[in-house]
Amino acid sequence: MILCTVRYPIRTESDSLCQKQGSAGQGQPSLPFFYVQEFARLGTISAALLSLRKNMAENRRGKSGKKAPPLRADMGIVVLHGKEQYLLRQRLVQLRELMEKEYGGVEVFTFDGSSASMPEVLDECRSFALMTPAKLVVVDNAEELVKEDRRPAMERYAENPTERTLLVLRSEKWRKGRLDKIIEKSGGAVIKCDAPKPAEAVAFAMARCRKRYDAELEQDAALLLVERTGVNLSRIDSEVAKLSLAAGPGGTITRSLVNEMIGLSREERAWEIQKDLLSGDAEKGLLKLQELLHVSRQPEVLLGYAMTDLARKLTLLAAAQQQGENTRALARDLKLFWESATMVPAAARRLGLPRCEDLFSKAVEVDARSKSGFGRHSRSLERLIIEFCA
Numbered sequence: 001m002i003l004c005t006v007r008y009p010i011r012t013e014s015d016s017l018c019q020k021q022g023s024a025g026q027g028q029p030s031l032p033f034f035y036v037q038e039f040a041r042l043g044t045i046s047a048a049l050l051s052l053r054k055n056m057a058e059n060r061r062g063k064s065g066k067k068a069p070p071l072r073a074d075m076g077i078v079v080l081h082g083k084e085q086y087l088l089r090q091r092l093v094q095l096r097e098l099m100e101k102e103y104g105g106v107e108v109f110t111f112d113g114s115s116a117s118m119p120e121v122l123d124e125c126r127s128f129a130l131m132t133p134a135k136l137v138v139v140d141n142a143e144e145l146v147k148e149d150r151r152p153a154m155e156r157y158a159e160n161p162t163e164r165t166l167l168v169l170r171s172e173k174w175r176k177g178r179l180d181k182i183i184e185k186s187g188g189a190v191i192k193c194d195a196p197k198p199a200e201a202v203a204f205a206m207a208r209c210r211k212r213y214d215a216e217l218e219q220d221a222a223l224l225l226v227e228r229t230g231v232n233l234s235r236i237d238s239e240v241a242k243l244s245l246a247a248g249p250g251g252t253i254t255r256s257l258v259n260e261m262i263g264l265s266r267e268e269r270a271w272e273i274q275k276d277l278l279s280g281d282a283e284k285g286l287l288k289l290q291e292l293l294h295v296s297r298q299p300e301v302l303l304g305y306a307m308t309d310l311a312r313k314l315t316l317l318a319a320a321q322q323q324g325e326n327t328r329a330l331a332r333d334l335k336l337f338w339e340s341a342t343m344v345p346a347a348a349r350r351l352g353l354p355r356c357e358d359l360f361s362k363a364v365e366v367d368a369r370s371k372s373g374f375g376r377h378s379r380s381l382e383r384l385i386i387e388f389c390a
Helices: 013-020 033-042 045-064 085-103 118-126 148-159 178-185 198-212 219-229 233-247 255-261 272-279 282-294 300-322 327-333 340-351 353-372 377-389
Strands: 005-007 030-032 077-081 107-112 135-140 165-171 189-192
Touching: 077 085, 077 178, 085 135, 085 165, 085 233, 107 118, 118 135, 118 148, 118 165, 148 178, 178 189, 198 219, 198 233, 219 233, 219 255, 233 255, 272 282, 272 300, 272 340, 272 377, 282 300, 282 377, 300 327, 300 340, 300 353, 300 377, 327 340, 340 353, 353 377
Parallel strands: 077 165, 077 189, 107 135, 135 165
Antiparallel strands: 005 030
């Protein structure tokens, strides 16, 4: 299968300045279609930066906006939405425990919003519990239940929810609207359950280890744990449970124990090449490539993608630096944490925008050639490493 390439302009302010001065531009780089999806949709690097800033602002508003009220048993309706499954489960457990403590018992009914009807759910909410003094009605995939013409019926119920009944709407996606205001006005809450920031994940790991597993997780160990697992709280919790068993009751989990028991996955090892590319040492980079290819058995395609990803981030950061943008905020949105949060922006500043654009163009050209059957991919990766370190 031959990968189609397209001629697509990646313009920056420096290009516009050259045109105003009447100087010849660099031309339009030939990029494979797979890698220009982001820029093809946004049009320019400047537009890409604008989109990234918009996403960051929306995320900050979602996490630092009006604080959700404390959970209570008599809230009537609670909306739990977001992609962090651990938080979605924990909030529901907390609500159930509060109801059991308040009323002495609770009966739980669960519906799937993609298949349940609105009358079925609301009838259950309006009917009184028979075996217990209170009722907890949970609707998963709630976004599907309250779509368009169904939403007014839910709004009417939210204005006057049934006593001793708590309706919990859970969904990964949730569209804000009039329903949210009605829920909050009637004493309910709309709570976002998205993945935490890395620092918050570190604090969660340390607190969870101490309270739930009777072990002490050192801060350096927690930092390495989050670096290896990401900010997925469910995975962090399972890894902390495993580490606490190894440390023993009342034991201490050290950085060396985390390093021993939680290694990089096979896919994650391919990204080690980025650190060697940033070092500027071509010999070191070539040795790492041979190690990953012949010892770790990493796919050539994955290694090529890791290099292209680094070139893309360098280009965006270099463009932001040239335009006076806040590169620290941009680095967070590009998922650059710990050492990479300082190494990549520093490399972008050292290389400059024209050099970063050239690296990105050559990286996607290597990918296009490999998919078109031109030359040996390993040799192309070696040449690309030399370009990075030149």
